[in-house]
Structure formats: structure tokens, C-alpha cells
Amino acid sequence: MNDTLVVGLNAYHGDVSAAVLHDGRPIAAVEEERFRRIKHYAGFPRDALAECLRIAGARPADVELFAVSRNPRAHMWRKALFLLRHRPRGTVGDRARNFAKVGALPAAIAAATGLDQRTARARTRFVEHHPAHAASAALVSPFETAAVCTIDGFGDFVSTSWGRLEGSRLFTDGRVFFPHSLGLLYLAVTQFLGFPKYGDEFKVMGLAPYGEPRYVRELRTLVSLKDAGGFELDLSYFRHWSDGVAMTWEDGEPTIGTVFTPKLEALLGPARRVDEPVDARHEAIAASLQAVYEDAAMHVLTHVQRATGATQLCLAGGCAMNSVANGKIRERTPFRDVFIQPAAGDNGTALGAALYAWHASGAHPRDFVMEHGYWGPAFSDATRQPEHSGRSAPRRHA
Ligand SMILES: [Fe+2]
Numbered sequence: 001m002n003d004t005l006v007v008g009l010n011a012y013h014g015d016v017s018a019a020v021l022h023d024g025r026p027i028a029a030v031e032e033e034r035f036r037r038i039k040h041y042a043g044f045p046r047d048a049l050a051e052c053l054r055i056a057g058a059r060p061a062d063v064e065l066f067a068v069s070r071n072p073r074a075h076m077w078r079k080a081l082f083l084l085r086h087r088p089r090g091t092v093g094d095r096a097r098n099f100a101k102v103g104a105l106p107a108a109i110a111a112a113t114g115l116d117q118r119t120a121r122a123r124t125r126f127v128e129h130h131p132a133h134a135a136s137a138a139l140v141s142p143f144e145t146a147a148v149c150t151i152d153g154f155g156d157f158v159s160t161s162w163g164r165l166e167g168s169r170l171f172t173d174g175r176v177f178f179p180h181s182l183g184l185l186y187l188a189v190t191q192f193l194g195f196p197k198y199g200d201e202f203k204v205m206g207l208a209p210y211g212e213p214r215y216v217r218e219l220r221t222l223v224s225l226k227d228a229g230g231f232e233l234d235l236s237y238f239r240h241w242s243d244g245v246a247m248t249w250e251d252g253e254p255t256i257g258t259v260f261t262p263k264l265e266a267l268l269g270p271a272r273r274v275d276e277p278v279d280a281r282h283e284a285i286a287a288s289l290q291a292v293y294e295d296a297a298m299h300v301l302t303h304v305q306r307a308t309g310a311t312q313l314c315l316a317g318g319c320a321m322n323s324v325a326n327g328k329i330r331e332r333t334p335f336r337d338v339f340i341q342p343a344a345g346d347n348g349t350a351l352g353a354a355l356y357a358w359h360a361s362g363a364h365p366r367d368f369v370m371e372h373g374y375w376g377p378a379f380s381d382a383t384r385q386p387e388h389s390g391r392s393a394p395r396r397h398a
Contacts, residue, residue: 003022003023004022004023004024004064004358005020005021005022005056005058005062005063005064006020006021006024006063006064006065006067006354006357006358007019007020007021007049007052007053007063007065007066007067007354008020008021008029008067008068008069008132008349008350008351008352008353008354008355008357009045009049009066009067009068009069009105009109009350009353010045010068010069010346010347010349010350010353011043011044011045011068011070011101011102011105011108012042012043012044012070012098012101012102012105012249012250013042013069013070013155013249013254013346013349014040014042014198014199014249014254014345014346015031015033015040015041015199015345015346015347016031016032016041016042016043016044016045016048016346016347016350017029017030017031017032017045017048017343017346017347017348017349017350017351018030018032018045018048018049018051018052018350019052019350019351019354019375020052020053020055020056020058020063020354021354021355021358022056024355024358024359024364024366024367024368025367025368026140026351026354026368026370026375027055027056027375028051028052028055028056028375028376029052029343029350029351029375029376030048030051030052030375030376030377031045031048031343031347031376032045032046032047032048034048034376035047035048035051038252038253039197039199039253040198040199040253040254041251041252041253042248042249042250042251042252042253042254043249043250043251043252044108044112044251045350046112048350049112049113050112051376051377055377060113060114060115061115061119063113063123064123065123065124065125065354065357065358066106066109066120066123066124066125067125067127067353067354067356067357068102068105068124068125068126068127068353069127069129069132069133069155069346069349069350069352069353070102070126070127070128070129070155070156071126071127071128071129071156072102072103072126072156073126074128074129074156074157074158075156075157075158075177078157078177078178079157082157082178082179086241086242088241088242088243098247098249101249101250102126105124105126106120106121106124107120109123109124125353125357127352127353127356127357128155128156128158129152129155129156129158129349130150130152130155130156130158130161130172130175130317131161131170131172131352131356132349132352132353132356133150133152133155133161133316133317133341133344133348133349133352134148134149134150134161134163134170134172134314134316134352135170135352135353135355135356135359136316136341136343136344136348136349136351136352136355137314137315137316137320137339137340137341137344137348137352138165138170138314138339139165139168139170139352139355139356139359139366140341140351140355140368140369140370141165141312141314141339141369141370142339142369143165143312143314143337143339144165144166144167145164145165145166145167145310145312146164146165146310146312146313146314146337146339147162147163147164147165147304147305147307147308147310147312147313147314147335148162148163148164148165148170148313148314148315149161149162149300149301149304149313149314149315149317150162150315150316150317150320151182151183151297151300151315151317151318151319151320152181152183152317152318152319153181153183153184153187153318154178154181154183154184155346155349157177157178158175158176158177158178159176159177159178159180159181159182159183159184160175160176160181160182160231160300160317161174161175161176162174162175162229162300162303162304162307164308164310165314167365167366168359168362168364168365168366169359169362170356170359173307173308174228174229174230174303174304174307176230176231178241179233179235179238179240179241180231180232180233181233182223182231182293182296182297182300182319183317183318183319184233184238184240184259185222185223185233185289185292185293185296186201186204186289186293186319186322187201187256187259188222188237188238188259188260188264189204189219189260189264189285189286189289190203190204191258191259191260191271192260192264192265192268192271192272192285193207193271193272193278193282193285193286194271194272194273194274194276194278194282195274196258196274197253198253198254198255198256201318201321201322202321204286204289204290205286205290205322205323205324207278207282207283207286207287208283208286208287208289208290208291208324209287210283210286210287211280211282211283211284211285211286211287211288212280212283212284212287213284213287213288213290213291214284214287214288215268215284215285215287215288215289216288216291216292218267218268218288219268219285219288219289219292220292221234221237221267222234222237222264222292223292223296225295225296225299228303228307229299229300229302229303229304229307231296231299231300236261236263237260237261237263237264237267238259238260238261239258239259239260239261240259243261245257245258245259268285269281290322290324290325293319293322293325294324294325294328294332297319297322297325298325298328298329298332298333301313301329301332301333301335302332302333305333305334305335310335311334311335311336311337312335312336312337312338312339313329313335313337313338313339314338314339314340314341315329315338315339315340315341315344316340316341316344316348316352317344317345318344318345318346320340320341320344321344321345326338326340341370342370342373343373
């Protein structure tokens with residue numbers, strides 16, 4: 001044993017979180033929302049980081065690397081080209097602020113841990129968002145080789161990526177870039193149906209089975225499926241890329257402005273107000289969205305299966321929280337064994353970034369399979385006191 005600690009952090013995005021690996025094996029992982037009592041908490045995961053170190057029985061100085069699941073420098077030329085070509089109104093300010101926040105993470109780590117800024121800077125690694133998602137599933141899966149796919153909103157200008165796991169190495173073979181995103185498609189219709197909060201998509205997935213999918217033809221116009229697993233949104237229905245959508249990823253609940261244009265109301269009828277009852281039309285739109293999403297996700301996965309020839313799949317990214325679609329992968333594609341990171345959203349990228357950083361050298365064998373998601377503090381019914389202390393292996397909960 002080397003006795004090396006690597007901390008992973010998801011910061012200034014939704015569901016911020018921290019995780020810690022001891023010689024490559026997770027010993028703690030927890031979301032900040034559990035401490036702050038604010039769902040999907042954005043900002044810096046101060047309390048989650050402190051709890052991970054407490055569970056590890058470690059001091060900040062013992063941490064060899066702080067791996068952050070964003071890389072502001074990734075795909076810079078694509079971002080610059082997009083800005084030049086499209087000159088979006090409004091979004092630039094929010095994005096630039098977030099970019100600066102992520103870039104200033106070593107200072108935030110120093111402030112949270114008491115490390116001096118030079119040490120924090122030297123020990124910070126920026127891991128691109130989608131490789132962090134991919135690592136969160138693939139590097140803790142039971143597979144030696146597999147296809148790997150991440151389907152998401154956006155992170156570091158990418159919405160979807162796929163590739164391969166070979167031992168402890170990850171390869172990226174394809175990506176779909178901003179502004180095209182299946183997560184954005186689901187978000188737009190979720191907002192249209194009167195569910196405006198960050199993370200409300202699960203309500204629409206839950207509403208879908210109550211409705212008849214009689215808007216499939218209309219919703220298919222929002223996304224066209226392309227060769228080689230690609231897809232494109234009809235951007236005339238979306239404003240995230242042009243008009244500017246207000247987003248906050250500061251301390252507190254993340255907020256995101258309206259991402260659909262009035263053209264969606266021309267297609268589907270009036271959007272539902274938050275206080276309006278849910279009727280059969282809303283249920284039908286939810287059912288149709290779920291069907292269109294499933295078709296698009298299976299289109300991506302079918303390509304990934306053909307391209308890799310693999311029958312084993314590792315899946316992560318926010319859209320991998322769509323358990324209804326996940327349940328159809330074996331039915332609708334040749335994949336036979338599917339491993340999905342339980343924290344498939346951005347929460348899991350803390351663990352993924354740490355795993356990615358640990359395995360970056362290719363020198364460490366994989367010797368851990370994630371079989372449960374209970375990596376935060378435990379509480380006894382009798383004492384209501386946290387039970388974890390010391391660097392012990394976490395108990396498996398029944
Ligand atoms: Fe993500």
C-alpha cells in the first residue's frame with residue numbers, strides 16, 4: 001500500500017460533492033446538499049470535503065491530489081469559434097463568471113482546508129467533465145473491457161461522449177458538442193410542462209406512463225438523428241445557445257432560465273403554468289418526450305455497440321438517471337451487461353475525477369467494484385451521531 005489519498009470535487013455546478021480514494025479505492029463520497037439541506041446545492045462542497053476527510057481520518061495536508069471534475073481549458077478553440085460564429089447574447093457573462101470560479105478553485109480549496117494557496121494549486125488537477133462521468137462508471141465496473149457512454153446536459157462544452165474501457169484505461173471515440181444535447185431536450189420540455197426547478201426532469205419521466213404518446217411526431221422535429229450515433233437539435237426551439245439563459249451555480253440552489261422559445265408553444269399549444277393542474281395533454285407530451293428521448297438514446301447506444309463490438313456497457317451522465325430508458329437497453333440494443341454509476345449525475349463526477357486522476361498514469365491496477373452507494377456519514381437510530389470515524393472500510397448496509 002502506498003497510503004495515497006486522492007480527493008475528488010464537483011464544484012460550481014449542480015449537485016456539488018466530494019469523494020476520497022485511499023490507494024485508488026473509495027472510502028467516502030457525499031453530496032453537499034445533505035449538509036446544507038438545499039437540494040442540488042451548487043457552489044463549493046465545503047462540508048462534503050470536510051466529511052470525506054473526517055471519514056478518512058486524514059488532514060488536508062495528507063491529500064496528494066484534489067481532482068476537480070471540470071477543465072476550463074478543454075475544447076477552448078471550439079468555444080471560441082462558437083462565440084465568434086453565433087455571438088450569443090447574455091450567456092457570455094454567466095459562463096465567464098463560472099469559468100473564472102472554476103479556474104479559481106485552488107484558492108477555494110486553500111480557503112476550505114487551510115492549505116496555503118501554492119500547495120493547493122500544485123495539488124489541483126482539472127479533469128474534463130465527460131471523462132470524469134465516464135470514469136465514475138467504467139473504473140468501478142466489474143468489466144475488464146467495455147463500451148463506455150455518457151449522456152448529459154452539458155459539461156466542458158460536451159453533451160454526449162462514448163468510447164472504450166480497456167483495463168484501467170479509458171478512450172474517447174466520439175462526442176456531441178454544445179449546443180446539441182439530449183439533456184437539454186428533456187430540460188426544455190420539462191420546463192414547458194411547468195416544472196421549472198433544476199433537476200425536475202424525473203417528474204416528467206414519472207408523468208410519462210400516464211399519457212398517450214400522441215405528440216411524438218411533433219417532438220421528433222426537435223431532434224434529428226444523424227450518422228455515427230450523432231444527433232442535432234432544431235435550434236429554433238431552443239434559446240440556450242442564442243438569447244442567453246440566466247444560470248446560477250453559486251452558493252445555494254442552482255437556477256436555470258427558460259431554455260425553449262415561443263416556437264415550442266406554436267408546436268404543442270400553451271406551456272403549462274406552474275400553478276395549473278396537469279391534464280391529459282400534459283401527460284401526452286410527457287409520454288411523447290420520453291419516447292423521443294428513448295429513441296435518441298438507443299440511437300446513440302446502438303452506434304456505440306456497433307463501433308466497439310462490446311456487449312458490456314458502462315453508462316453515466318445526467319440522462320443515465322432516466323431509469324425507464326435504462327431498463328430498455330438490453331431489449332433494444334445488443335448490450336447484454338450494463339453497469340450504471342448510481343450517482344450518474346454531476347454528483348458522481350467527484351468520484352469520477354478522483355478515479356480518473358488516480359488511473360491517469362496507467363500504473364495502478366483496478367481492484368475495486370462499486371456494489372453500493374452508501375459512502376456518506378451513517379447515523380445510528382439510538383444516538384443520531386455520525387458513526388464513521390477513522391480510515392476503516394465503510395460497512396456495506398443492508
Ligand atoms: Fe454532467
